[in-house]
Amino acid sequence: MNESTLQSALSNPQNLGEMPDADSVGTVGSPDCGDMVRMWLKYKEKDGKKVIDKASFQSFGCQTAIAVASLATELIRGKTKEEALLMSAEELSAPLGPLPPMKIHCGQMVEGALKAALEAESNTPSAPVVGSSQPTGPTLVDSLHAAGKSAGKIKIVMRS
Numbered sequence: 757m758n759e760s761t762l763q764s765a766l767s768n769p770q771n772l773g774e775m776p777d778a779d780s781v782g783t784v785g786s787p788d789c790g791d792m793v794r795m796w797l798k799y800k801e802k803d804g805k806k807v808i809d810k811a812s813f814q815s816f817g818c819q820t821a822i823a824v825a826s827l828a829t830e831l832i833r834g835k836t837k838e839e840a841l842l843m844s845a846e847e848l849s850a851p852l853g854p855l856p857p858m859k860i861h862c863g864q865m866v867e868g869a870l871k872a873a874l875e876a877e878s879n880t881p882s883a884p885v886v887g888s889s890q891p892t893g894p895t896l897v898d899s900l901h902a903a904g905k906s907a908g909k910i911k912i913v914m915r916s
């Protein structure tokens with residue numbers, strides 16, 4: 757794993773925080789460690805296509821999950837929903853180099869949150885962005901409490 761990229765992503769994480777005007781949001785919890793990531797997406801029209809204008813995230817996860825989420829929110833900008841859906845955890849974490857086996861699920865959790873947010877977006881890919889698909893939901897803290905984080909293994913996918 758590329759430690760300097762990891763450290764720079766952690767010392768200056770990009771797109772960290774809730775996005776109040778998002779078009780969609782997705783949340784996934786890892787069954788491996790009980791951590792969670794939530795990702796928000798905002799679309800725009802560009803050259804007749806609907807593309808991701810910006811993305812943001814919140815994470816109750818390890819440093820690797822935060823770093824991958826930060827990198828992912830940058831990598832998916834300008835991509836269509838279909839292009840972003842094709843991105844694997846390996847691609848999203850590529851700037852960090854290969855993740856050690858114990859950290860592979862961290863990237864997969866980010867991929868899961870991205871896919872949940874992409875699939876929560878109800879408009880057809882080429883349609884103009886209209887309104888919002890209820891991007892606000894329970895806070896991540898609420899979700900953690902509801903999931904009973906201390907209970908250990910959880911897997912939650914919310915599409916509100």
Ligand code: FES
Nearest residue numbers: 789791818821862
């Ligand atoms: Fe659980 Fe990294 S997200 S250890």
